[in-house]
Amino acid sequence: MFDSSYSKRNDLHSNEEDNAAFFNGRRNLLVKQMWFTTKNSFTYEFWARPADTIQIVKQSITGVTDLQGQKFIIFPGHGGEQNAGIGISLGTNGIIVFEHGSNHFPAILVYKMSIKTWTHIMIVLKNKTPYLYINGIFIKKGKTSIKAELYPSGIIGGMDKYGYYKGYLKDLSLWKDSPENNYENMREIIFRWKGSNDENKDNTQVVKLDKQTKVKLIAFYLPQFHEIPENNMWWGKGFTEWTNTKKAEPLFHEHYQPRIPFEQNYYDLTDSSVRNWQAELAKSFGIYGFCYYHYWFKGKLLLETPLQEVLKLSEPDFPFCLSWANEPWTRKWDGSENEVLMPQDYGDENDWQEHFEYLKQVFSDDRYIKVDGKPIFLIYRPQIIPDCDKMLDYWDDLAKKSGWNGMYFIETLNGFPKKKLFKNFQAAVEFEPHYTMALGEADNAWRVMESFEHKSKHVLDYDEVWSNILDRNPILPNTIPGAFVDWDNTARLGQNSTVYEGASPEKWKDYLSKQLIRAREVHNSEFLFINAWNEWAEGAYLEPDMKYGFNYLEAVKDALIQTKNYKL
Template sequence: MKLIAYYLPQFHQIPENDLWWGEGFTEWTNTQKAQPLYSNHRQPKEPLKDYYYNLLDPSVREWQASLARFYGIYGFCYYHYWFKGKRLLEKPLEALLQSDTPDFPFCLSWANEPWTRRWDGSEDEILMPQDYGDEADWAEHFHELLKAFNDKRYIRIENKPLFVIYRPGLIPRCEEMLEYWNKLAVQHGLPGIYFVRTLGGFDIPNQAGFEASVEFEPHYTFAHAHTQSLWSKIKKKENEHLVFDYDGAWEMILSRSPHRSGEQIIPGAYVNWDNTPRRGYHGQSCIGSSPEKFAYYLTRQIERAAQVYNSSFLFVNAWNEWAEGTYLEPDKDHGFAYLEAVRTALLNYAP
């Protein structure tokens, strides 16, 4: 079973974030300023040995890859940010492509929402709008992606580079764009592109051109299952905060049928969830999580990936989403326990 962990590249400074959020802003800024909102709410989340790394340091990427490989992660899925010719947070991937190290598989997920001050793609206070353009813009974007697709480390299925799109429903001429990209791919010696749509917390349009869909957890379950029983409110003075039950969410994930009109579905998993570093009381967090539970649920999801989904891949949310509370990297609370849970789950799986 090949576990692919989503990888956030926002752990370095960029001029746009300096302008929008203040000089020196990185993902660590939100992580470090987080506060506990209720009893036993563990914030801030702190990396083991205060390792507040900078992704522009090549030794960091080496450390991440060696750690992931040791505990059984097959590859990273880098978030890719493209806004009609404008790139953001591109430097870690750019540096990776300019070097042979780390020798670790990767693919890309186009996070194609506009950037806002709410962090979730909602249409208010837009900082970086998204415009999908026409064939000329699609060609420019394709040639940018081709640099990654041609890298020997890039993850392929059926010899096609695997490319995830987070919100295809936002793309007005999505089917035309995918067809055009496939045409360009063949012209450049590829058999095509293995397009994967994300099943997340939003409407799922019927669009042709995708080889598969991937379940993005826990968002997909929250949006497309009857989850009212999972949620409760914690009140503190005039504030209310939504929390959900870790076990209940996982049981819903594990009880769902993956079938969607015969298309290939790639299952997902989540480590934990707490986006209060970004959104404060307006965020959500889960209660009842532990590395031991994660090992148990991941074991079951790996088994389902093979037996129910007929998939050799499983996407994990996430490697390093520190400000959303879902990360595998070692921290002061649990050390390497969540990574150990990954190894345990893989060892428990006996195909």
């Protein structure tokens, strides 16, 4: 029971609406989709006076409950296949605690009662079991979740299609504790939202990012613009990414190929002046940092020289992070196991230790991008890594022993089917346009172009694919939005290429502006990843070229200024 501490702690004028927010049943407030640093044991407390009824359903630990008529004070984030987010539906006739995962939306605590005046409510999660307290009195114990882990959510006021809360709400807190018998045991607060009648009077969704926080653009960066012995052996002496780029030919009328860099600047990334030029160029147009592709094959590094030189020379002064492109290298360039040139073997703990020791020197650089004291590390295809969870646990432990708060793992959502959501990933990033195509959302984007040989060439409509990107809500929790400049890999695959038709700097500015707004209002993300800075053989680049000059970079700057994300 909480009687004594409840009365001492909550002298909140509970009969007044002056300091409360009214939710009209058509809006919400997104603080954060889920907190992955807290799991299984935590506490929600709040004051509420609901204004409408909810549908009372049966308690369950499996299945999908009929959600019609629910009114969520906290909408449960999506926990994926193995885990679940926790949410709370409240009405004048009762309260329900839901959990949410893949094909999983049961009501694990249901209590029917009349709630027509200001009421203090606590939902205490202890070892995945919910306990309900009303006005400081223990009322009911719910069912224990069968999911691996439960996470708290921060979508206040509900969600469209599932049910918005209607009524007054104030003094909502999330505690990183499950107290035994008094408030003094609740020592660490995750967030507190006081509520106000002046807040959020319109019907729009509001993102609770700090107003001073600007969305940071990170561009994927390909290091294959220098010779390495392996490529010379496999593809011929002198091979770099420019080799394929130069030989591309148009496949249909007005097809933009070959792609020629501005002033024919076919640079070599082993030249420090080139790397400095790239960083200064990116910085001047508002790009926050580069995400270097990292190629590690059980102790064997490929294309590592540019990054090694960046570390060695301590220049350029420009933030960066790594994305482990953990596919085998093949002659098809697409991760197929046919004609494997460099196989991928993930090894055991000895190999993981060796890999981490290399990463450690990279993470130790002051320019390396970190979140909450954790170096971020993207993995392109975690689903093909045996013992991935175990490996990430091992690395996270090594990172903590090395003085960081752990590692911030980001799963890449791309064109390959997902088998499961791994528990150790704190976030996911949309790798576009591959992710949208993998979801099957752009099947209506295909167009037919007549080739020079009077054969048909199927292409994808740039505008249609972008429309699908901008219309989609995040499917997974903590999803970082993505953007693509253009895509055309004719330089690599010729007639078998995938071509997006219709891109222009003007369209790019418009779509990027909208995605920057969505980064805040939909994703609650401080990052947005762009594909890409210099993928010339795939037609995905921001660097200046002979046709458009610096127009795509100018569009980036204009979009940042327009959305108030440009940092002078």
